[in-house]
Amino acid sequence: MASIFEKLGNTDRRIIFILIALAVIIPIITHLTFPNPVGAEPSRDMYEYVDAMPSGCNVLLSFDYDPSTMPELQPMAVAIVTHLMNKDINIVGMALWPQGASLGQEVMSSVADSLGKVQYEDWCNLGYKTGGGIMIVRLGSSMSAVFPTDRDNLPWEEIPMLEYISDLSSFDLVISLSAGDPGIPAWVMMAGDRFGVPVGGGCTAVSAPQFYTYLQTGQMVGMLGGLKGAADYETLVGIEGGPAVRGMAPQSVAHLVIMLFIVIGNVAYLSEKKKGGRG
Amino acid sequence: MNWEILGIWLGALVTLCLYSFLYRDNPFYKFAEHLFVGMSAGYWVIYTIENVLKPNWWQQMFPEGGGFNWVWVIPGIFALFMLARIIPKIAGLSRMALGMIIGAGAGLNMVAFFQTNAMAQVKGTILSLSSGGVWDIFSNIVLVVGVVSGLVYFFFSKAHTGIFGKAANVGITILMIAFGASFGYTIMARISLLIGRCQFLLEDWLPTIPRLLGLGG
Incomplete structure (x- = not known):
């Protein structure tokens, strides 16, 4: 039996x-709801790096995902954009994934509206560009050559906040919210190791383990891994009842x-x- | 019924159709699957034309100010070569286009990839085993022993016996722990997607039912 x-x-x-x-x-x-204590984790490193940046810095925020990974990455995007805007840091958005540009626009415009930030002065969205890592190499020499206009076809020269931005070296930090390839590996390889721009990011939980090596070597300043990473950032930023914490x-x-x-x-x-x- | 509610209902019904596969294969699942494949194909064709071909090729060849940049004809020809694969007689032409993509990709990526994913990682493993606090020393020892024993496990030119075999056993144990961590993260990712769908069904879709039935809400 x-x-x-x-x-x-x-x-x-x-x-x-x-x-x-x-x-x-x-x-x-x-x-x-359960308490979400945030210890000495990569998400705290990411938060502390951004928090230490003075206002007026420029951050390139790349939305490298699509709706299939929204439950994990969209809360991260909201928390990071909220933190950056609260710190008066300029956000230049873009996407290596086609649908990332729309998702990024949704996040940046809604957070900007709630915090009274102005498009083209405090934030802008350059949109999607194909090419992955090869395109990032081109960003290292000229941003306006890759993005002659923003997502809404406004010419680069007419966007006030881009006046002093020429290439990747104009940025104090690159943040990639990555659901796969192209994403964090391309940014670390090209923007980080080749052009020396600090790189941080958030990723789906599936891909998080492979990026821990970049943290250990200092190739990334911090990382949000999956829903837990998003919940950590929401907690650290002070977003009450955010989707990730819930x-x-x-x-x-x-x-x-x-x-x-x-x-x-x-x-x-x-x-x-x-x-x-x-x- | 407004467009937003219609969108929510379509999303909810297709979600339920797809989850019905968990019981067993059925016509509702097949319908949703075929709908997804068909819509994706159509969406990506239009998206690629509008967001890749037009801005990156067509508008470069025929700039807004007028004129014709003949040099952009070359990538156009290479793009046509890619389509030659569907005609057996001239299928060989596609190799020229593929050769260009692979060559450019390898040239741009090879050194950078090696630098980022090999050299930097090796450098990250060269750690002091005597400086720092007790925890730092312990972490560094675990890292160095883990890397070395993991590499020993994948060294197949010598039988895994004696000291060598013991080191290989440590290596496979470390690898199993790493796979376990990866598995845990994978579970978290899959459950996160389920949570996202459940939040949509419970918080976005369900509240629309009383509204449609005229029960307020």
Whole structure:
């Protein structure tokens, strides 16, 4: 007769799907929130680097993602843009991904409206340009050659905040919100290592582990990894009830359910192995 | 019903159609899948023409001020060469275009890639094992031992026995820990996407139902 663990080990995958769905839905419906302490993490490094920048600095913010990764990267974008605008830092937005330009516009215009910032004086959006890393090399010699107009076809020369910006060296920091390639690796490789501009960024949780090496070598000043990174930045900036912080409760409950099933699966495996069922 | 609500309903229905696959394959899922593939193809064709070809090629060849820059005919010809793949007799022409892309890409990226992803990482592993606090020393030892033993595991010209085998075992253990961390992050990413969809369904879509039924809200 099969033991309870063996029966659990053979659970129909659809039951697991239902439990995961409930683990996500119930905390959202009940507005469950967990505290989100931010320790000495890459997200704090990122926050402290930006926070130490004096007002009037220029930051190139690249929106290298599309709607499929919005749940992770859009909250990061809102938190970073809020922080930059609160610090009176000029934001030049652009995108290596086609739909990133629209998503960036949505974030920058909404945050700017709430903080009273003016387009073309405090922020602008240059839009999308194809080419990835090769295009970044060109930005190193001339920004206006790559972006003769902004996203709304306003000529470079008519945008007041771009008067003193010529190439990548005009920026004090490049931030890439990256969902894949092209994204953070291209910026680190070309803007960081080739032109010496400090690079920071945020990325999807899937790609976060590969960028930890850039942090350890100092090739990145800080990083926001996935929803947790976004929640950290929201906490540090002081955004109350932000989407990422709200998302951490269902995230934690779902992780607990998954951990439970990993334990059950392993116990079932070992139990079967003990009986000689599996090699 | 305004356009915003219509958009929310379309998004919600397609989301539910796609999640229905978790029960089993069904016509609703197939419909949503085909809708996504078809719309994506159409969207990207138009987007590429409007945002890549027109500004980066056509408007360079025929500037707004008038005139004709003949040099931009060359990339146009190379672009046509790429399409030659669909005609077997002249398919070889596409290799010229591909050769140019690969050559330019390799030339621009090779040194930078090696510098960023190999040299800088090697440099980052050359650490002092005696300076700094206790935690720093411990971290540096873990890093150096992890890198060296990981490399030993992938050295296949010598049998993994004796001291060499023990070092390889340390290497595979370190690798397993790294894979575990990656797996954890992957779970977080997938759950984040599910949270995003659930927040949309519960916070954007559900409140529209009483409004449509005239129940206020």
